[in-house]
Amino acid sequence: PEGAHRDAGGRIVVGGVPAAEIAEEFGTPAYVVDETEFRRRARAFVDDFAAGFAAAGVSLDVYYAGKAFLCTQVARWVEEEGLSLDVCSGGEFAVARRVGFPGERLEMHGNNKSAAEIEDALRYGVGRIVMDSFDEIDRVARIATDLGVVAPVMLRVTVGVEAHTHEFIATAHEDQKFGFSLTGGQAARAVERTLAHDSLDLRGLHSHIGSQIFDTAGFEVAARRLLGLHAQVAREHGHHMPELDLGGGFGIAYTSENTPLETGELGARLAAIVAGECEREGLDVPAVSIEPGRAIAGPSGYTLYEVGTVKEVALDGGAHRTYVSVDGGMSDNARTALYGADYSVTTANRAGEGEPMISRVVGKHCESGDIVVMDEYLPADLRPGDLLAVPGTGAYCRALSSQYNHVPRPPVVAVRDGVARAIVRRETIDDILALDVD
Numbered sequence: 001p002e003g004a005h006r007d008a009g010g011r012i013v014v015g016g017v018p019a020a021e022i023a024e025e026f027g028t029p030a031y032v033v034d035e036t037e038f039r040r041r042a043r044a045f046v047d048d049f050a051a052g053f054a055a056a057g058v059s060l061d062v063y064y065a066g067k068a069f070l071c072t073q074v075a076r077w078v079e080e081e082g083l084s085l086d087v088c089s090g091g092e093f094a095v096a097r098r099v100g101f102p103g104e105r106l107e108m109h110g111n112n113k114s115a116a117e118i119e120d121a122l123r124y125g126v127g128r129i130v131m132d133s134f135d136e137i138d139r140v141a142r143i144a145t146d147l148g149v150v151a152p153v154m155l156r157v158t159v160g161v162e163a164h165t166h167e168f169i170a171t172a173h174e175d176q177k178f179g180f181s182l183t184g185g186q187a188a189r190a191v192e193r194t195l196a197h198d199s200l201d202l203r204g205l206h207s208h209i210g211s212q213i214f215d216t217a218g219f220e221v222a223a224r225r226l227l228g229l230h231a232q233v234a235r236e237h238g239h240h241m242p243e244l245d246l247g248g249g250f251g252i253a254y255t256s257e258n259t260p261l262e263t264g265e266l267g268a269r270l271a272a273i274v275a276g277e278c279e280r281e282g283l284d285v286p287a288v289s290i291e292p293g294r295a296i297a298g299p300s301g302y303t304l305y306e307v308g309t310v311k312e313v314a315l316d317g318g319a320h321r322t323y324v325s326v327d328g329g330m331s332d333n334a335r336t337a338l339y340g341a342d343y344s345v346t347t348a349n350r351a352g353e354g355e356p357m358i359s360r361v362v363g364k365h366c367e368s369g370d371i372v373v374m375d376e377y378l379p380a381d382l383r384p385g386d387l388l389a390v391p392g393t394g395a396y397c398r399a400l401s402s403q404y405n406h407v408p409r410p411p412v413v414a415v416r417d418g419v420a421r422a423i424v425r426r427e428t429i430d431d432i433l434a435l436d437v438d
């Protein structure tokens with residue numbers, strides 16, 4: 001995270017706490033989250049990002065996408081920093097409920113919400129439910145009618161933009177499970193179906209074009225297409241939707257190869273796009289919302305491992321590669337195996353000495369794809385017992401973790417002003433065995 005440094009002893013220090021002290025107190029592997037950095041990043045969206053919108057006369061709501069990383073403490077941080085919260089399952093919703101997160105600042109996502117999830121959300125008074133299919137429109141309408149409430153809803157629209165990192169593809173169709181397609185009038189029919197239900201209050205349209213995006217060009221195409229339908233609904237049905245949601249997906253720097261836009265600059269660009277499109281369509285500008293997850297949680301966290309073995313493996317042509325085994329792996333970070341994600345890694349207990357050697361950091365799981373960091377230079381004198389820190393693991397690592405090979409999941413340790421405390425405790429073998437029936 002920002003502000004991480006090596007102290008005089010060569011130890012990595014984040015949030016005022018040396019990594020080695022975390023290893024000693026909480027053991028390894030451990031996820032470490034810098035609370036100050038998480039809060040700063042959250043605030044950067046409600047302040048700096050929103051400033052661009054305020055300047056363009058557009059109101060902005062920021063929903064933290066809980067799927068990136070959520071636990072009770074994080075839900076509190078999000079609430080305290082003034083963000084809203086996007087949950088996409090009954091489980092994430094339960095966390096929000098546990099901290100008494102204000103219902104009107106909650107949004108529920110998901111392409112197959114159960115009737116129970118919808119009912120719980122409506123009883124709690126969630127601010128909006130984002131609907132994803134015709135079946136769901138009728139289901140939410142029926143449940144709202146049964147409860148005697150009017151459900152605030154949005155429609156997820158597939159805008160035909162597939163965005164990944166620096167490139168995006170604009171097509172007519174997107175062959176994936178989410179949303180109502182603009183093509184062939186499906187999204188327009190979803191609007192009609194929604195408006196036909198008295199128990200539904202259609203607040204606006206939603207799109208999410210992808211994740212780990214660095215350019216605003218994909219958002220521009222998405223906003224244009226979304227606002228096209230938004231204007232059509234106003235013209236044809238006289239229904240002026242007060243909101244518009246552009247989703248999340250703002251990229252972070254996993255390695256030095258990624259260069260994200262500064263948050264304020266990102267906000268200014270998006271605001272200009274929305275304001276410009278509304279002017280072109282002759283529309284009253286709706287209140288805009290965004291749903292960043294990774295950009296808040298990702299850079300705020302790192303994973304701390306202990307080295308167990310260091311082994312040289314011969315490659316064709318006489319070269320060799322150093323394989324460094326750590327005490328975790330794909331169960332605590334599935335992203336390298338799943339997406340070929342790129343991470344960096346550094347020694348955390350000392351700087352190390354000798355000619356840096358090209359290394360691959362691997363886990364302890366029983367498959368060869370169990371790789372944490374593909375290629376990184378590590379000191380030549382690396383040895384068992386050394387600590388390694390992998391930065392940028394605050395998002396979609398704990399969230400995607402598993403108990404593969406019956407490996408208990410690491411704790412999440414929050415650091416702040418020199419104090420470390422577990423905000424999620426370490427799982428034990430007993431936790432895992434507790435589910436087995438004798």
Ligand code: LLP
Pocket residue numbers: 065067068086109208210211212247248249250291292293294295335339395396400
């Ligand atoms: N809103 C919606 C509707 C989403 O589906 C997502 C992410 C977000 C917001 C937050 O996107 P973010 O700002 O975090 O990029 N497991 C993958 C990422 C999956 C993202 C799914 N949806 C990964 O580890 O890269």
